[in-house]
Amino acid sequence: MNLDVLGLFDNDYDTEGFRTCSVTGLKIHRSAENYVKLFGLTAVVALLVGGIFAFTVAMTRWEVVGLLQPSDFYIHLSLHAWNLLIFWMVFMEIAILYVGGPMVLGRRLPITRVAQTGYVSMVLGALVINVSIFLTSPPDTAPLLTAYAPLQSPPAFYAGVILFIVGAVVAALPFFLTLWRERREYPNRSLPLVAFGAFVTSIIAVEALVGGLITFVVTFLWRIDLIQWMDAAWYRQMYWTIGHGTQQINLAAMVTVWYFLTHVVGGAEVISEKVSRTAFILYLFFINLGAAHHLMSDPAVSVGWRIFNTSYAFYGAAFASMIHAFAIPAGLEAGRRKRGKGGGTFGWLTNAPWANPVFSATIFSIILFGFLGGITGVVMGQMQVNMTWHNTFATVGHFHGTVAVGTTLAFMGLVFFVVRTMFQRRLSFGRMASLQPFFYAGAMGIVVIMMMYVGILYGVPRRTAEIVRNIPGTEFSLQAASPLFAIFGVFAILAITAGTIFVVVAVASLLIGDRVTGPEDNADLVPDGGAATDDKPVHAYEMRGTFLICLVFMAVFIGSYVINWYVLTELWSVGV
């Protein structure tokens, strides 16, 4: 297949098809690079589509604007969710697997035909899903992500989902084959940490996708009347294997990207292979159990099941995240101190390359994911506290804290990095590109906090077009939440603007950006201070800045926890 469109796939490779990256030092094969570019570009297209619907959805929930009719709202919301939470993320994740496997290991991408088939199936699935949602008409309803049976969606939608899931599994096969061949050739070698992270991600992904396949095949059969009865409780349990499972893929992929980007642009090192890898192993065993927090306020699941899943086992994964929360900034701190960029407690952080959007996007991703997404995930995952969060707008705040700021920022940084090092283009509108992560992180951070507030303080439901100023058929309203919705609306516009700037910068750089002509053009991507010379082991460097940041994190975590429990115990009594 000739992939050379608009000169985007034309790097200089040697006769074997390899080149050496001047930034990472990786030996990159043409096959792997081209597919990373292809999946990455497709992801950006999905981001653009989903972003358009972010605007219509946010402007409807901000009832002062009240853009859409209720009948259109859920369709737009569904398109927003599928394009951002699934297509933008999963296309990026396949690209990450190809970076974490073939590129890091210096191998070609095997069975490219299979990668191609997976890609085509994913794209077709995505198109079918988009079109079927867009054309939804009664008695069918738009599915959002959850498509909760027995509410029914167009049959084509379920078929599209199956096509997409199968495509994603197929697209992951070349990655697995790469690792299998590596093991056969070098049975006694450990994988590099990034490859190891990608491997863990891929296993979590396959678990989630296979669960999803079972769910949606059965649901499709029900929808075309081959199965008569659809049990709502069965559907919920099964659905959430993929519904939250996909978010666990995002998490594991994002953490892998954190290790990768803090290293290549910030000079971070791995302070303890043992600790970081153990944390990934904990993810492998426990993280999918986190999905159970969606069933905390459900009937039909036993208490023991709920406590085991969210508490006993899921905190294995929460613990793992807290491990990475230390290990990644500490790697940056130690790495920069080693290069003579220490300076006091926080000098390693303040003198870091903040003007480089790859770096700033990564750091904001780490901070905002931890403080906004991570803490709230654990708090709302407590069976009792969940009653105050379940299906309110606060839940929406939680997952925007994880994916809209956390994962999306990390992936934006990665896209910029791919533009620079793989497409070999300098970023257009340099200053705007530098500021973009600050702008997006700031605005989206506030949007997220407002979502949580209106959910917790006023019990504003999610999945509703309008309800704050007007619930038809009653005098009752949630008008008190209006001021917070005004802040939400303004900052949502700003965040969407920042997202637009990202797409404009990325696309303009590819189409009209200056070509990178030599290593000096990408010199700013290489961590300053050069390679460290002393042989003091990395764990012997000071990590007091990171330690302090982590203590602040722990204090906020405990504070949020206590406040949420306090709010809960103020309620009337419920349950046995």
Next chain:
Amino acid sequence: MSSPLEIPEDGWWDRNINRRESIWLGLSGIWSLIIFAWMSAFTRIGEQNPIGVTYQVSAREYQEKMQSYKEAASERGDALVPPDTDVFIAAFRFSWDGTPVVLEAGTEYDFHLSSYDVQHGFSIRPEHALSKQMNFQVLPGYEWILPMTFDEPGVYHVICNEYCGNGHRTMHGTIEVVDER
């Protein structure tokens, strides 16, 4: 140089761990255990737990139960007054069957929650304190019996917060809690 892009040097498992990292591991581990223990203990000592008995029930069976409940209930204005401490509520597009209902503060009621058609969300708060709200999933095919005791009199509003179709946002019910006589 310990790079995440390179194969780690031999003996990486035996390398020392930075003292501060060890302390952090300890703190995180202890915190994980605390939140586990608290959640588990609260099911025994706490007043707010989403725990109740669940039975499988068809929509028709539940409609019949609702019918006999309504026949036994008395009326105050357009609101039901339950005959005893069982309160039946059924969600259907786009209304809450069994509401409005008048209950007494301080009495423990067994709420029976189910749906005639699709999934719904039982989201309830008093109109005098919107931040006091809680939320439960209501599933067709299942009858969930959830004990509740209201401390304060007032009008409590129920909004459906699970999408159940276009009229979803109009799905509203009220529970009036009055002082016990």
